[in-house]
Amino acid sequence: MSGESIARTAVIVSVRRVSEDMDPDRAEETRQLAEGLGADVLQIRTFVQRTPQRYLLGKGQVEELHDLLQALRADLVIFDSELTPPQYRHMIDFLESSVMDRTRLILETFAAHAHTGEAKKRVQIAERMFELGQLRAMNAGYDQQAGFIGMRGPGETLFQKRRRAKKSEIHDLREQVREVDTRYAVKTHTRQESAIAKVAVVGYTNVGKSTLINVLAGSELLAENKLFATLDTAARPAHFGRQSAVLIDTVGFIRDLPESLMDSFRSTLAESRDADLLLHVVDAGVRDLQERIHVVDTVLARIGCADIPRVLVFNKIDTVDQARREKVLLIGTGFMISATTLEGVDRLKDHIAEVLLRHVVHGRYVIPFTEPGARAELYAGAVVVNERLTARSWIIEAAGAAPGARLPQRFLRKD
Numbered sequence: 110m111s112g113e114s115i116a117r118t119a120v121i122v123s124v125r126r127v128s129e130d131m132d133p134d135r136a137e138e139t140r141q142l143a144e145g146l147g148a149d150v151l152q153i154r155t156f157v158q159r160t161p162q163r164y165l166l167g168k169g170q171v172e173e174l175h176d177l178l179q180a181l182r183a184d185l186v187i188f189d190s191e192l193t194p195p196q197y198r199h200m201i202d203f204l205e206s207s208v209m210d211r212t213r214l215i216l217e218t219f220a221a222h223a224h225t226g227e228a229k230k231r232v233q234i235a236e237r238m239f240e241l242g243q244l245r246a247m248n249a250g251y252d253q254q255a256g257f258i259g260m261r262g263p264g265e266t267l268f269q270k271r272r273r274a275k276k277s278e279i280h281d282l283r284e285q286v287r288e289v290d291t292r293y294a295v296k297t298h299t300r301q302e303s304a305i306a307k308v309a310v311v312g313y314t315n316v317g318k319s320t321l322i323n324v325l326a327g328s329e330l331l332a333e334n335k336l337f338a339t340l341d342t343a344a345r346p347a348h349f350g351r352q353s354a355v356l357i358d359t360v361g362f363i364r365d366l367p368e369s370l371m372d373s374f375r376s377t378l379a380e381s382r383d384a385d386l387l388l389h390v391v392d393a394g395v396r397d398l399q400e401r402i403h404v405v406d407t408v409l410a411r412i413g414c415a416d417i418p419r420v421l422v423f424n425k426i427d428t429v430d431q432a433r434r435e436k437v438l439l440i441g442t443g444f445m446i447s448a449t450t451l452e453g454v455d456r457l458k459d460h461i462a463e464v465l466l467r468h469v470v471h472g473r474y475v476i477p478f479t480e481p482g483a484r485a486e487l488y489a490g491a492v493v494v495n496e497r498l499t500a501r502s503w504i505i506e507a508a509g510a511a512p513g514a515r516l517p518q519r520f521l522r523k524d
């Protein structure tokens with residue numbers, strides 16, 4: 110896998126069982142992924158699988174696909190599902206063109222968008238793990254085909270050699286990102302101690318997470334109309350009323366996110382785990398909105414974020430008509446906004462301020478000059494809104510402290 114764009118003419122193939130409906134959203138998403146890598150998609154072709162096929166498509170269907178590729182002069186065929194290693198090999202042999210499946214397409218997309226050293230290494234880990242999985246599956250397949258389970262043939266030795274090489278590559282790469290993973294852990298820990306509220310912006314890919322953070326924090330994170338534009342998490346300070354918070358931009362999710370990517374990006378994804386609040390951003394304009402919400406909820410649960418307070422944000426509301434707005438409201442309670450026209454953004458900000466306030470110990474502290482340690486504690490554990498001096502003390506107004514922060518409560522004046 111190169112990570113370079115695949116400037117080619119492509120046909121997307123969607124295979125469904127007789128009992129299944131065509132899933133146009135999935136095929137469309139595959140098209141977006143392919144186009145994001147520079148492919149020119151000539152056609153989306155659906156095949157119906159009447160009986161389970163060892164090679165996904167029947168003999169006649171593979172011939173039909175072969176002829177279609179020739180007629181269109183397409184040099185790449187993309188399956189919008191995952192192929193098993195034997196299916197993949199079979200398609201390459203029979204179709205005489207390059208073959209990709211959904212997993213490879215997503216891996217390529219990540220590879221193409223990885224700009225930092227860290228992201229590049231994580232993608233490499235995912236690629237090696239994917240290849241290792243393919244090796245294992247192929248080996249198991251050969252064993253079954255040849256019927257010599259347990260026999261030590263030359264093929265097995267080669268397999269073992271390759272497997273060892275992959276494993277050692279994965280080990281080395283993991284060592285290289287371990288330091289970064291530790292830094293994540295330390296950062297999380299420090300932030301918990303300083304008790305500045307943390308708001309993680311999560312959601313399906315391309316819904317406008319980075320754009321929303323830029324609006325809320327006045328930042329300039331990369332935001333573009335591409336799936337997986339963001340591959341590194343980023344933190345940006347923002348203010349909601351008198352509350353300070355850190356906004357966290359995160360890697361987007363997608364249905365069937367390859368396991369290997371899920372694994373190698375786990376620590377980045379888990380950045381959201383100690384958030385005080387999750388903004389789950391969705392694109393109000395997509396048809397499969399509910400399914401996408403479900404995909405995101407499932408991943409959030411898997412990475413340990415199920416119990417964090419959550420706000421649904423229906424973004425891109427500028428792209429939908431009134432009828433759709435009403436439909437969206439039936440899907441769930443949330444905020445309708447547009448991160449580009451800014452409609453609804455102020456209401457969302459007020460709501461975030463309110464939620465953060467619920468977490469906050471807000472008060473006026475009178476700390477004598479003889480207790481500089483208490484003043485330091487307050488600065489570390491809360492957001493200082495105002496400070497003035499009298500002859501003997503600091504009078505400090507503080508907010509923004511999360512529950513559990515160590516604050517010099519003995520100096521708190523309740524008035």
Ligand SMILES: Nc1nc2c(ncn2[C@@H]2O[C@H](COP(=O)(O)OP(=O)(O)OP(=O)(O)O)[C@@H](O)[C@H]2O)c(=O)[nH]1
Nearest residue numbers: 315316317318319320332333334337338339361448
């Ligand atoms: N029309 C419209 N477009 C928007 C809105 N918000 C974001 N966009 C566009 O949607 C595209 C994706 O925005 P990003 O902010 O990169 O989305 P993301 O969720 O961070 O995407 P990934 O990092 O790729 O997962 C960009 O082209 C944005 O300009 C909106 O409210 N309305």
Ligand SMILES: [Mg+2]
Nearest residue numbers: 318319338339
């Ligand atoms: Mg982004």
